[in-house]
Amino acid sequence: MTSDKEKNTIFPIDGIMISSVEAEIRKKNELDLSLVSISEGSTVSGVFTTSKTRSPVIDISEKNILSYTPKYLIINSGNANAGLGKIGKKDVNEYCEYLSKRTNTGINEICPFSTGVIGERISVKNIKDKIPFLIDALDKNSWENFSKSIMTTDTFNKIVSKKINISNTDIFITGVAKGSGMIMPNMATMLSFVATNLNINKEDLDKILTNINKNTYNAISVDGDMSTNDSSILIATGKSNLNYIDCDNKDKDIFITSLQNIYKELSMKIVKDGEGATKIISIHIKKAKSNEYAKEIGMSIANSPLVKTAFFAEDPNWGRILAAIGNSKVDDKKLENFDLFIGDQLILKDGEISNDYDESKAKSIMMQDNVEIIVNINNGSEEFTVLTTDLSHKYIEINASYRS
């Protein structure tokens, strides 16, 4: 049993030190720059945006995580350093080189991350000025400030921490994330940093991260856009001396499930913070040919502006869900024999309207903060769940004013 106190504890991860500072990259009096140091012997994995106009910081971090082992991560909010051509590359290289010299670390062991406005030059001077302070201030208990320093349009900071015991060893997992707008299939405007003190080799760590991302960050959708800077980083410091590869299957399962729950909770926080969202919609696509097939249909529903406005209006206008299913890019010519539920209200059974369907009951289900849609495609046994939000007036307000 986890005590209430432990539930809210942010556990430090042995091997990880963090510091955060106000660098005035965009706004004053807000933390916007963090440094993370990673101890010798750690392994680090990353999953990155597939945007074709991604920031040069992503190119650098992806390369360094692939071929080297990062010793420092430097993360800023307020400016994405994207859309700037050669000058953007020059700017990030300049402060990475400075950090490399000040810490006596190879330039390939430094990974930069940025989030914020696109198309404006980042202040290299502000970052360099704060690097000496950040190095001095490194501390193992700074996860909370780290989570605050990466916020942009987020309305709350996102942090999750867990302690588990396997093979008589305390294993800790702590993670932070940022994201609210532009959340969709491939992780848009999202940063996530998760660490554990378990020892995991690079090959296993890569597999674990890729699998978990697929069912968590890549399964959330707020508005259908993908950003230039999305990154999801997983670090295993190995400081516990317990090795993942030596664990029995039961212990492996406990660890993977706990890690997956960290990612699920962070995903849920991001969806809850969806710009202007008034409710969370869980779309369960079941009895489908394949996992990918179910995901395509789920995403088609989740990204339909007409479905999202109907949910905002709390109107069980299921015709829009049907139209979105029809709009999906699956390989069938027709989709006719599916079942459709809103909550526990069966609307369509094998494509026919159910005699028991009660629209007033469906309406009261839609008035809740969490609404479930279930679609049984009835052509297989695979499933996929997508989380999304409604589309409200507030979304327009926030996004019509983000820059100013």
Add this chain to the structure above:
Amino acid sequence: MTSDKEKNTIFPIDGIMISSVEAEIRKKNELDLSLVSISEGSTVSGVFTTSKTRSPVIDISEKNILSYTPKYLIINSGNANAGLGKIGKKDVNEYCEYLSKRTNTGINEICPFSTGVIGERISVKNIKDKIPFLIDALDKNSWENFSKSIMTTDTFNKIVSKKINISNTDIFITGVAKGSGMIMPNMATMLSFVATNLNINKEDLDKILTNINKNTYNAISVDGDMSTNDSSILIATGKSNLNYIDCDNKDKDIFITSLQNIYKELSMKIVKDGEGATKIISIHIKKAKSNEYAKEIGMSIANSPLVKTAFFAEDPNWGRILAAIGNSKVDDKKLENFDLFIGDQLILKDGEISNDYDESKAKSIMMQDNVEIIVNINNGSEEFTVLTTDLSHKYIEINASYRS
């Protein structure tokens, strides 16, 4: 020269007779049901929604246009007759059979079209009750009422008519369309009926319609959804006795250009009526590898809610355009060397920010009712233009209340 009077004239098309009536399919005191009769010897082509949950009316009309020559079109608004399984098919068959008997026409020569709410049964009785009146009321001067009878969330009726002279023969083209919300790539919630008195064989007519659709209806995007009922129908009655196949290339060009202009004007009216739109955005993708490649990038920009809200805010936040370009599903790993213009303001040249870029000028361009974005991809010589609108508060209002 076309006289001012001729500009606003709706020319009847010899061989086409139309009647419209209030059938109370959804609302009272509004035209919502039309009958179109097509004379012997005409050819008819159709392009239809690729939705996987399309209405049975589309299945019937597509089959009949492919294998027979329609004599009657029966078109209703207010109810899409979609999402109803077997009962929806039974309903449409029932009133088509009745029309077939009353007009002594083969059942395969009747094409039904529907638009409106999904998931509610259509009143077969109301339609059948009005069929005798519609048959009696057929008239060649009823195009205007026809255009009104197909409206749903449209705020104005859409009709365009032109007269041209080729080979000393008067050729007329008249068309109506409906559509405002859900307009996107493959023609969502859109009906279009265009007719000419030129004689065109079925093979040529099919080619002409497919080509024109590709660059007009399939190049407009309002909100990224596609509907269950979209149809675009082109009729050539041949009553002029002039045969398209006998025209010289110059005359063929004049006809095709005039027909294309009819479709462009109808498209523009649909985009202008985009739900809650405050401005029209023309996205020109140029110097691209291929036409399809340019379209993919243009659609990625046009369907980005973040780009659309920035246009509503009149904020030249070009980073969102860059992110949407990066988000497109083209086969390059990187897109870096493109030029980006808002109106005549060059922002990026070969991927680098232009020294001459003046944000205040870009802002004043964005405050206009019609805004152009130009992207030179710089990897070929093909181009594609996409029309779209901004995303406003009004969009949420309209779509949160459409059913009630």
